[in-house]
Amino acid sequence: MYAQMIKSEATQDDPEKLAAFQARIDAGEKIEPKDWMPEGYRKTLIRQIGQHAHSEIVGQLPEGNWITRAPTLERKAILLAKVQDEAGHGLYLYCAAETLGISRDEMTEMLLDGRMKYSSIFNYPTLNWADIGAVGWLVDGAAIMNQVPLQRTSYGPYSRAMIRVCKEESFHQRQGYDVIRRMAEGTPEQKKMAQDALNRLWYPSLMMFGPSDKDSVHSAQSMKWKIKMNTNDELRQKFVDQTVPQAEYLGLTIPDPDLKWNEERGHYDFTDPDWNEFFDVIKGNGPCNADRLAARNKAWKDGQWVRDGMLAHARKKAARKHAAE
Amino acid sequence: MKNEWPLWEVFIRGQHGMSHRHVGSLHAPDAEMAIKNARDVYTRRNEGVSIWVVEAAAITASSPSDKGPLYEPSESKVYRHPTFFDIPDEVGAM
Numbered sequence: 244m245y246a247q248m249i250k251s252e253a254t255q256d257d258p259e260k261l262a263a264f265q266a267r268i269d270a271g272e273k274i275e276p277k278d279w280m281p282e283g284y285r286k287t288l289i290r291q292i293g294q295h296a297h298s299e300i301v302g303q304l305p306e307g308n309w310i311t312r313a314p315t316l317e318r319k320a321i322l323l324a325k326v327q328d329e330a331g332h333g334l335y336l337y338c339a340a341e342t343l344g345i346s347r348d349e350m351t352e353m354l355l356d357g358r359m360k361y362s363s364i365f366n367y368p369t370l371n372w373a374d375i376g377a378v379g380w381l382v383d384g385a386a387i388m389n390q391v392p393l394q395r396t397s398y399g400p401y402s403r404a405m406i407r408v409c410k411e412e413s414f415h416q417r418q419g420y421d422v423i424r425r426m427a428e429g430t431p432e433q434k435k436m437a438q439d440a441l442n443r444l445w446y447p448s449l450m451m452f453g454p455s456d457k458d459s460v461h462s463a464q465s466m467k468w469k470i471k472m473n474t475n476d477e478l479r480q481k482f483v484d485q486t487v488p489q490a491e492y493l494g495l496t497i498p499d500p501d502l503k504w505n506e507e508r509g510h511y512d513f514t515d516p517d518w519n520e521f522f523d524v525i526k527g528n529g530p531c532n533a534d535r536l537a538a539r540n541k542a543w544k545d546g547q548w549v550r551d552g553m554l555a556h557a558r559k560k561a562a563r564k565h566a567a568e
Numbered sequence: 569m570k571n572e573w574p575l576w577e578v579f580i581r582g583q584h585g586m587s588h589r590h591v592g593s594l595h596a597p598d599a600e601m602a603i604k605n606a607r608d609v610y611t612r613r614n615e616g617v618s619i620w621v622v623e624a625a626a627i628t629a630s631s632p633s634d635k636g637p638l639y640e641p642s643e644s645k646v647y648r649h650p651t652f653f654d655i656p657d658e659v660g661a662m
Contacts, residue, residue: 277632
C-alpha cells in the first residue's frame with residue numbers, strides 16, 4: 244500500500260456535528276470538498292492522499308532507471324507508458340488532496356524536506372531488468388490490493404481518483420508479470436535472475452501493507468471514517484494468497500521456508516517481514532532513501548526556471564491581450 | 569513558492585454526442601498549456617474527443633448549506649413527473 248502508518252488526527256469538533264457527519268458516512272454518502280468535515284478527517288486525508296501521491300511520483304525513479312536499458316524497443320515503449328501513468332496517478336491524487344485546502348507546492352515542499360513520506364518500497368533499488376518485472380508483479384500487485392477497496396472510500400475526490408487509478412493499474416501488474424514470466428521461461432541464467440528478484444523484493448512488498456494489526460494503532464478511527472477500508476493484515480494475507488499460485492506457475496519459489504497452505508484457515512501461513520528493517524527504512528536508512536530524495540530535490544530545483552519562465556510568459560501574454568482590448 | 573501555476577478544472581467529451589464531463593483538475597501556466605497537460609493527464613487511453621479547461625478560480629458553486637432552499641421546493645411538485653397522471657389503458661401509449 245502506498246500510504247503507510249497514517250496517524251489519525253484527533254478531532255475536537257462539536258459532538259452533534261460529528262455524529263451527523265458519521266451518520267452520513269455510515270449511510271454510504273460521499274463527503275465532498277465544500278461539505279462540513281471534522282478537522283481530524285481533513286488532516287488525516289491530506290496526509291494519506293499526499294503520501295499516496297508522493298509514492299506514485301517517487302515510484303517513477305526505480306523504474307525510470309531502466310527505461311534506457313530495456314531489452315527491446317517494445318519493452319521500452321511499454322515501460323515508458325507505465326512510468327507516465329505513475330506520473331498521472333500522482334497528479335490525480337495531488338488534485339484530490341488540494342480540494343482539502345493544501346496546495347500542490349506545499350505538499351511538494353513537505354516531501355522534499357522530509358515532513359511527508361512516501362512508501363517504504365521505493366527505497367529499495369532496481370538492480371537489473373528482472374527487478375522491473377518483479378516490481379510490476381509484486382509492488383503494483385500489492386498496491387492494487389489496497390486501491391481497489393479505496394474506490395469506495397468516503398471522500399468523493401479520493402474515491403474518484405482511485406477509480407481512475409485502478410482502471411490503469413491492472414496494465415502495470417500484467418506487464419510486470421509478463422516481464423518476469425519471459426525470464427522465468429528463459430535460459431537458466433534468466434530464470435536465476437527472476438528468482439533473485441523475487442528473493443529480494445518479496446519481504447519489502449509484504450512491508451508495503453504496514454505494521455501488523457496488533458501494532459497498528461491508527462486504524463480504528465480511519466476505518467470508522469471509511470478512509471481505510473481493510474486492516475493491514477487482511478490485505479497482506481490477501482496478497483500472499485493471490486501471489487503464491489502466480490509464483491508457482493512461474494516455477495519460482497517464495498523465499499519463505501515456512502510458507503504453507505493452512506486448510507483450516509483457508510489461507511497461506513507465512514513469515515512476517517523483519518519489522519525492524521521496515522522501521523529503519525521509514526526512518527530514512529533504507530538503501531535508496533538519500534538517492535530518492537536527492538533526485539526529487541534536484542528535479543524541483545532544476546525545474547524552477549522553467550516553471551517561473553512559463554508563468555512569466557503567460558502573464559506577459561495576458562497583459563498584452565488586455566492592453567489590446 | 570508564490571509562483572504556483574493556477575489550478576484548472578478539466579472537462580472532457582468522451583464520445584461524439586455526449587456532453588463534456590468534469591474529470592479532474594491540474595496546474596498550468598495558461599489555458600493553452602492546460603489543454604496540453606489535460607491531454608497527457610486525462611486522455612492517455614482515448615478517453616476523449618474534446619477538452620474544455622477553465623480556471624478553477626472562475627467557477628461559482630452553490631453552497632452545501634443551501635441544499636434545502638435550492639432543492640426541497642421541487643420535492644412537493646410530483647405532478648412534474650408524467651407518472652403522476654393516470655391514463656386509462658384504453659387510450660393507449662401516451
